[in-house]
Amino acid sequence: MTLGQSATPALVDAPANTPVMAVPMSQEPSYGSVGTTDTSATGTIVEDAWRLPTNDELREELLQRYSESEKTAAWARSAEIVKTYNDELVTRWKEEMDTLLAGLFSAVLTAFNVQSYQLLQPEPxxxxxxxxxxxxxxxxxxxxxxxxxxxxxxxxxxxxxxxxFHAPSSAVWINALWFSSLICSLASASIALLVKQWLHELSIGVSGTSRESARIRQYRLNSLKRWRVGSIVIIIPILLQLALFLFLVGLVMLLWTLHGTVAAVASSLVGTLFVFIAVTTLLPVVRVDCCYRSPQALGIFMAIREVRKAARALRVSLAEWAWSLTKPWKRSAGLLGKAAELAWRVYVGACISMKDLPSWHGREQIDVAKGMHVLDRDQASMAYTTTFDSKYLDTVRPVLADLPWEHAVACYEDIFHARTRLWGTSAARTQDRFSRHSFDALQVLLTVSSDERDEEWQGTVTRVLNNLPPPSDTSDSDENVLRNLAVLAKDNSPCADKAFLRIIMHLRDYETREVFESREGIRAVMIMSEWRARFPGGTDISTTLRHYLQSIESVVRCALRSMSSDLSADDRQSIRTRVQSTLSAFRGFLRTSLWKEPSLYICLGLSNIVPLLVDLVRHDRGLVTEELAETLDHVWSAIREDAQDVADGERLRRVQAYIDWTGEVLEALKAVMDGRPVDAGGVLASDEITLAARFCDS
Structure with missing residues (x-):
């Protein structure tokens, strides 16, 4: 199989348990041992333990990153923020609703009653x-x-x-309803005043935290429960609702005695209100998560619960009676035995159903237990989205590590979208103090096992990658950032390609140099680059070739970074042998005919790789062989001859510029290998390399 035959390059099998490093190969003779590192002319194979962490190891690392005390403190901080927000919200709504409603309603009723009672008297x-x-x-x-x-x-x-004089019956009913409504509203206001007085007395003398104050406080709380003050408080809104109901019924009756059209309009509005009240009262009885809870709903629920308990008790009694009758037949054959077995099953089912009647608050606890991870996620995100306190962003990191991956990523996305709505689409502003969370979310996603990585997972990873800040804006110098990107890039999925391209961008960015000079960072990129050199992937031959050339570039950049880092001698030697093997296989690929089809990408790829080889020779003359330099020169000459066939117009001019520039760099490579001086500020200008890289990746 060749590159021209398939979008995926042919693979050369590697010996077992060796670092895999393969390249697109044809059916022509192989020009390099793929999957091995050759340390001598005899072809000695070097096996080492370089590898990337598994998803289980990443999960274990994530769990151990924060101590239990840090996680507990983070959850406590989140709960405190949400509690404060909840208390302030409820208090504000209460103050808006509790503006002497009973007194206002009583004043309105009085004006109607002054006119209505005259209907009960004869005209003077x-x-x-x-x-x-x-x-x-x-x-x-x-x-x-x-x-x-x-x-x-x-x-x-x-x-x-x-x-x-005999008062009409309508007048009698209207006045009875309205005066009853007035009495109920005044009663609610009066009882509310009494309760406020009781609560005021309750708070006197318990402001301290001493044992004596605690005893007094507990004594008074016990008295509140003993004397059922809570039940009295429940009566107040019920009286006000009853007063409203009586008043509206009387109003509709009055309007029907005056004018039919007006009465019909008023009746429809009153009916709508009654339907709304009825629905909002019954919904909490049916739906556990409904927040329209009220004393009326509690009363209806308790009544229905008692009816259900009675019905189930009757069912148990009947089932027990049926079982007692059929019990002697349980060992019998035929219909009698089946009847006994059926009676036993019905009896057992009835007994089990008796236990399935939770209380008003018990239903809520059961529902909370079922959705605890969703609630934890909402709490963690709401603690930020309700305050937009940037200090909380440091607190939420242990929370993300403590959640299951689906909810951790959802929490991250909630916070990210909230910041986007606040700051707009400015990546730098949105990622301010938040870039670490993006990489945390990426590591959480990498803990998912391979069999669980479905399309939804792929889409989530892609969104997180799109949210990552540019390399120059990344303030996180943690070497795990690069390692996690390398773990993700070791695949041929679309999100893996995005991760790989991001690693290339990081490697090309000088400001991220310290991150990639770490031992773990260099090793991670080297392992991933070797794997992608063997499995470039891609949906077409041009994409496959581009991925392969980027892998070669990544290996060379790792070698350059390793020379200025504090690596051990063994690590340096291991990297050196890997680079030699990679460049040897690269030379073998260039000696085939596979590169000739998409020669445009070969040209652009070489424009990125050759300047790096010049720098590599300056640090270690033995890494680049004379044979590789000759092969590169041969490829460059062939590309220069075929330039007219791969582009035209403005694109041809740009390709020709890259070809000419690559030729100058190749001459510089030969000069360095011969020991001749080279002007680094000329042919190796960084801005030209950057332009070539961008054109190659587009």
Whole structure:
């Protein structure tokens, strides 16, 4: 299999238990032992213990990073912040609702009652007016004849002047409802005033923390429970709700006696309100997580619970009776035995169901136990999203390490998105004091086993990688950052490719030099680069070749960083043999015909690698062989001849510029290998290397 035949390069099998380092190879003769480090001309194989940590080791490291006391303190701090926020929120809402509602409602009712009670009295009658009406009626009733003048109107009596009065039934009901409503509202206000007086007396003399004050406080708390002050407090809102109900019913009755249209509109609005109250009262009975809890809902729940208990007790009694009847048949064959077995199962099921009736607060505890990780995650993120206190960001790191990976990453994303909403899309501002958390989230994701890494996991890793700050903005000098990226990059998934490209960006960034001069950092990148050189991956041949060339670049950069770091002699020698093996295999690849198809990428790849080889020769002449330099020169000459076939127009001009520049660097490489001086500020200018690297990675 060749690069031209598949997107994945052909692999050359390596001996077991050796560091794997392979390159895209063809079916032509092999030009380097793949998967081995050759320390001599005889081809002695060096086996060492260099490897990246497993997901279990990463998980164990994460668990041991913070002590139990640090985790406990972090959780306590989170709980304290959320508690303060919760108390302030509830207090504010209470103050908004508790603005003498009962007194206000009573004042409104009084205005209606002043007018409504008059419906129960007869209209006032003036006697003079009654006499005048009688005279007018008599004059109208006169019949005039020649012999006499006669009146058919009866004379006026006392009953006519002061007639008897019977109040209509609607007026009686309206006044009964409204005055009852007024009494309930005044009663709620009066009881609330009494309770406030009791609570005021309760707080006198218990401000200290001494044993004596504690005893007095406990004594008074016990008296509160003994005398059921809590039950009295529950009555107050119920009375106010009852007053509202009575008033609205009376109002609708009054409107129906006055005008049908107005009454219909008012009835629809009142009905909507009653439906809302009914739904919000019944929802907590059905749904455990509903926060519309009220004394009315508690009363309904307790009533339903008692009914269910009675029904289940009846079921148990009937099942027990049926079992007692069929028990003698349990060893019988046929229908009798089956009936006995059925009766026994029903009896056992009924007994078990009796235990499945938690209390009002017991239901909540059960639900909390089921979703404890979600609640912990929400608490940790809410402690920041409600305060935006940057100091808390240091507190939340032990919390992330103590959560399961799904909830830890969700907590991280909640905080990150909150910071994005606060600061906008500015990466530097969003990552201020937060870059460590991004790398923590990445390590948490790496603790997931391979069989659990589904598409959701891939998407989560990609989002975390996209959230990472640029290399120049990374303030975290922890060598684990590089190691974790290397662990992730040792794969051929899209997120692994992102991690690998980020490592390349870090290696090219001078400001991150201290991170990558550490022993663990260099070893991690070296192991990962060797693996990716063997398994470049990619969906097409050009991508595969680009990945391979970046792996070679990564190995060479690690070698350069190792020369200025405080590594042991054994580590330096191990890195040296690995670099020699990598460059030998690279030379073998260049001597094949595989690079000729996507020669554009070869050109750009060499523009990154060759300057590094010049620097490498300056530090260690034996790492770059004459054969490799000759092979590179041969490839460069072939690319220069084929440049017209791989690009045109502006792109051709840029490719030609890179080809010319690479040729100058190759001449510099030959000069360094021959011991001749080279102007490092000329052909090896860093800005040109950076431009070439960016063009290659695009």
């Amino acid at each position: 009658t003036d006697p003079t007016l009654a006499v005048m009406r009688q005279i007018s009626a008599q004059l109208s009733s006169f019949s005039v004849n020649p012999a006499f003048v006669n009146s058919t109107q009866h004379p006026l009596t006392d009953n006519d002047i002061n007639p008897s």
